[in-house]
Amino acid sequence: EAGVAQSPRYKIIEKRQSVAFWCNPISGHATLYWYQQILGQGPKLLIQFQNNGVVDDSQLPKDRFSAERLKGVDSTLKIQPAKLEDSAVYLCASREGAYNEQFFGPGTRLTVL
Amino acid sequence: SQQGEEDPQALSIQEGENATMNCSYKTSINNLQWYRQNSGRGLVHLILIRSNEREKHSGRLRVTLDTSKKSSSLLITASRAADTASYFCATEETSGSRLTFGEGTQLTVNP
Numbered sequence: 001e002a003g004v005a006q007s008p009r010y011k012i013i014e015k016r017q018s019v020a021f022w023c024n025p026i027s028g029h030a031t032l033y034w035y036q037q038i039l040g041q042g043p044k045l046l047i048q049f050q051n052n053g054v055v056d057d058s059q060l061p062k063d064r065f066s067a068e069r070l071k072g073v074d075s076t077l078k079i080q081p082a083k084l085e086d087s088a089v090y091l092c093a094s095r096e097g098a099y100n101e102q103f104f105g106p107g108t109r110l111t112v113l
Numbered sequence: 114s115q116q117g118e119e120d121p122q123a124l125s126i127q128e129g130e131n132a133t134m135n136c137s138y139k140t141s142i143n144n145l146q147w148y149r150q151n152s153g154r155g156l157v158h159l160i161l162i163r164s165n166e167r168e169k170h171s172g173r174l175r176v177t178l179d180t181s182k183k184s185s186s187l188l189i190t191a192s193r194a195a196d197t198a199s200y201f202c203a204t205e206e207t208s209g210s211r212l213t214f215g216e217g218t219q220l221t222v223n224p
Contacts, residue, residue, distance in 0.1 A: 031210070033212075040216075042201050042215050042216050043156070055210070056211055091155060091156065099210065100161065104148075104158075
């Protein structure tokens with residue numbers, strides 16, 4: 001079974017530039033999550049989708065971050081404009097049903113200079 | 114905000130020894146999960162224990178959950194150098210399906 005795919009794996013940008021990350025969850029997984037993991041910390045949930053609807057985006061900085069999950073499969077996360085403090089690993093995860101394990105992708109390491 | 118707090122923040126042991134990591138949380142939970150993260154990689158799910166369970170085993174892993182104390186422990190027996198990684202506990206609250214992670218324990222197993 002293919003795992004959660006993310007691209008790119010690494011991205012370096014200047015502050016105030018824009019960047020987008022892509023995630024393809026495990027086939028059949030209705031729930032998709034984006035996390036931000038700053039170095040030395042645990043992952044923090046940014047947004048949760050159930051199919052193509054947003055379930056929880058309470059921790060998403062909506063002035064600069066946006067995410068969508070068109071057709072309830074792939075998802076993109078965008079930052080516009082980026083700040084230095086956005087440097088982190090962005091993890092995508094998916095799961096099949098409620099209250100069970102999440103499967104994580106390898107993450108995208110973003111460096112903002 | 115982070116709910117889970119792992120203890121210790123860092124642990125260094127010799128191969129063959131047991132490693133114990135603890136996690137405390139604050140709210141009512143549906144389940145508690147432990148994940149491992151190797152440097153520069155994604156998280157790998159290790160074990161899930163539901164709020165009505167007290168202990169669970171998986172290979173060399175043993176997890177306990179004490180809901181009265183709002184705490185959990187992860188025991189890795191007969192550790193190996195390959196167990197070197199960061200270990201995170203994550204809680205899923207009864208009020209929703211958000212998974213809230215702690216700050217993690219960095220385990221180093223010396224050969």
